[in-house]
Amino acid sequence: MESTVTVPGGRRIPRLGFGTYQIAPRDTEQRVGEALRAGYRHIDTARYYRNEKGVGAAVRASGLVRDDIWITSKLPIDADGADEVNRAVDATVDALGTHVDLYLIHWPRPRHGRYPRTWQALRSAQAAGRLREIGVSNFHQAQLDRILADGGPPPAVNQIEAHPHFANNAVRRFCAERGIAVAAWSPLGAGSVLRDPTIAAVAREAGRSPAQVILRWHLQRGDIVLPKASTPQRIRQNAAVFDFALDARQMTRIDQLDRGEAGRTGPNPERL
Numbered sequence: 033m034e035s036t037v038t039v040p041g042g043r044r045i046p047r048l049g050f051g052t053y054q055i056a057p058r059d060t061e062q063r064v065g066e067a068l069r070a071g072y073r074h075i076d077t078a079r080y081y082r083n084e085k086g087v088g089a090a091v092r093a094s095g096l097v098r099d100d101i102w103i104t105s106k107l108p109i110d111a112d113g114a115d116e117v118n119r120a121v122d123a124t125v126d127a128l129g130t131h132v133d134l135y136l137i138h139w140p141r142p143r144h145g146r147y148p149r150t151w152q153a154l155r156s157a158q159a160a161g162r163l164r165e166i167g168v169s170n171f172h173q174a175q176l177d178r179i180l181a182d183g184g185p186p187p188a189v190n191q192i193e194a195h196p197h198f199a200n201n202a203v204r205r206f207c208a209e210r211g212i213a214v215a216a217w218s219p220l221g222a223g224s225v226l227r228d229p230t231i232a233a234v235a236r237e238a239g240r241s242p243a244q245v246i247l248r249w250h251l252q253r254g255d256i257v258l259p260k261a262s263t264p265q266r267i268r269q270n271a272a273v274f275d276f277a278l279d280a281r282q283m284t285r286i287d288q289l290d291r292g293e294a295g296r297t298g299p300n301p302e303r304l
């Protein structure tokens with residue numbers, strides 16, 4: 033199992049990312065530092081999380097080579113148009129104290145209809161050398177079709193809700209056809225899937241924890257995962273997922289837990 037996903041430009045995104053949503057700014061440097069020590073080489077943050085500064089501080093304090101770490105961040109949810117995108121890029125780079133490897137449109141908010149313009153602004157920022165890779169989050173096929181219509185390169189990544197109770201396979205399939213890497217947010221269903229009895233049974237069989245079994249299922253599906261955890265023990269446990277494998281029967285048992293729309297933990301992005 034490759035521990036990275038290669039995007040069309042040749043850059044390699046570490047498949048195991050540390051999620052930082054709801055990590056308070058004052059705790060961020062320490063938690064991200066713990067994650068880097070545990071072996072994570074990808075950190076997921078956003079303007080909205082208000083903790084980019086702590087992410088940058090942890091990266092600097094880690095003593096690791098900057099190019100060995102991948103930082104994903106996201107535009108403010110209401111950023112729109114070139115000026116706001118450029119201001120947001122400046123604010124992110126300033127807070128991180130280093131470049132951002134991947135910058136995403138956080139939510140398409142299709143009812144506002146502004147995401148195609150925002151995507152063009154991200155493309156321009158990338159062409160101007162201000163951003164390395166650009167991508168989207170919470171985009172469904174309709175929004176992807178719309179931004180792909182200009183014939184330009186596809187987003188490097190679509191970061192979407194995905195976990196055993198909400199497999200999100202239609203969007204994942206479309207992304208696979210278009211060469212867009214998928215990153216799973218709330219990969220543990222924001223914690224809810226950890227209590228699923230089938231997960232517990234597979235975990236017992238594999239001699240691993242429920243969280244490890246769920247993360248392994250994602251990785252074997254080919255996705256990037258972004259689990260968040262608060263204690264050093266959980267942070268380390270979630271990183272120990274590259275030294276075992278689920279067999280086809282165990283994968284199928286977990287595939288069968290999909291509840292479709294009813295399994296979402298977050299909002300349907302098309303309704304925002």
Ligand SMILES: NC(=O)c1ccc[n+]([C@@H]2O[C@H](COP(=O)([O-])OP(=O)(O)OC[C@H]3O[C@@H](n4cnc5c(N)ncnc54)[C@H](OP(=O)(O)O)[C@@H]3O)[C@@H](O)[C@H]2O)c1
Nearest residue numbers: 051052053076217218219220221222223243259260261262
């Ligand atoms: N793009 C978007 O719109 C979007 C939306 C939501 C999330 N995200 C990203 O996805 C990341 C992860 O999502 P998430 O935080 O919602 O959910 P998650 O990673 O699916 O689950 C986190 C929950 O699981 C618990 N947990 C983690 N590891 C555990 C373990 N080994 N044993 C027991 N419990 C464990 C955590 O508890 P403790 O924290 O108490 O340890 C926390 O309550 C976010 O941090 C963010 O980076 C992106």
